[in-house]
Amino acid sequence: MGEPPDAEDPAGATPPLNAAGRVILGMIGLGKATGYDIKQLVDKSTRHFWAASYGQIYPELRRLEGQGLLHSRSEPAGGRQRTVYELTEAGRAALDQWLRAGAGLVWELRDEGMLKLFFSDLIEPERRLAVLSQMRSALERKRDQLVELDRSLSEPASGPRMTLEFGLGMTRWMLDWCEQAERRLTPEPPD
């Protein structure tokens, strides 16, 4: 009746993938090799809906290897250290299982602009407009980034392209909403 020894989780149900584990296993499934590569791709492409930092990635790579989902080999480039990861059979299975799982999907938003609008009855109308305009300019920046990314993406129809189109569409929708709200709240100048 003791706890089984950890480290290799023998004959055990692998614990479900945590947030970092999901994106890492996926990226390695797509062929990304090193922690650094993964971080680059995350920052370029999934950051807008699923972020990850080095502080998560490197420890998680090791945890996943400890669970037998990844296999690493050292492949220095010149004198430069480099650890390349690939999926094991178990890793491929875990990734597949997660991708197919029918359970509830995480969906969490933290939007400070919305929170300020929620409380904006406490401030003057001009200040409410200022919040909207701040939101709008942040969204414009994000839209430009995504448009740029869109240009650099080659594949015609693919997962990455779908999510980019979604992100761009949603950003544009939010931008429109801000603009409309600003117009609605701006007092008519008497002409």
Place this chain on the structure above:
Amino acid sequence: MGEPPDAEDPAGATPPLNAAGRVILGMIGLGKATGYDIKQLVDKSTRHFWAASYGQIYPELRRLEGQGLLHSRSEPAGGRQRTVYELTEAGRAALDQWLRAGAGLVWELRDEGMLKLFFSDLIEPERRLAVLSQMRSALERKRDQLVELDRSLSEPASGPRMTLEFGLGMTRWMLDWCEQAERRLTPEPPD
């Protein structure tokens, strides 16, 4: 040159409000009184863009009181314990300052459906459709919740109403996108 004693932060710049502090100060500004009340309103109204748990709320209420932004008094209802909070002058100022601040607004999304779509080149086309349909049904549930909330909200034009309209609009946009994507990816049945 030692650190100043904490607890009351004399003559000090109050540290910027953390995530829980923002929503708490705002709710008390709107008249919400107890930790329990705050949690109820958060769950009903801001949860979709700014969540908070009891584990944050109660400790944060005390921290904010320690910083002199809140004042509490015990107001039992019958034999039932009850601690009512209100803003101090400093608290009102801190809330105001945050609402007016022109700095970058937090915007973070964690969307597992999108992450799965991103990796969906690794699974069969039918599985990609399954992810979309899963996203769609979660969004339908959310839309229904928001419609319900909309019915129960009385004020005609207000911060809460604005954010609700935004949330509903965005949910509908995402729903439309999912439906369109599903249609696009569904193979034509030969007729």
Place this chain on the structure above:
DNA sequence: CAGGTCATGTAAAGCGTTACATGATTTT
């Protein structure tokens, strides 16, 4: 009187960011 709601709180565990440190290689 059972089950729900009001009300407050803590502990543990896990999540996640930030800042820092190190050093090689490549580009300008």
Place this chain on the structure above:
DNA sequence: AAAATCATGTAACGCTTTACATGACCTG
């Protein structure tokens, strides 16, 4: 020769959730 990039990693701190515990009051 300096600056940028490749590459790996850790420590500290703070955030957040979850689960649990307690007890009074209210409703059917």
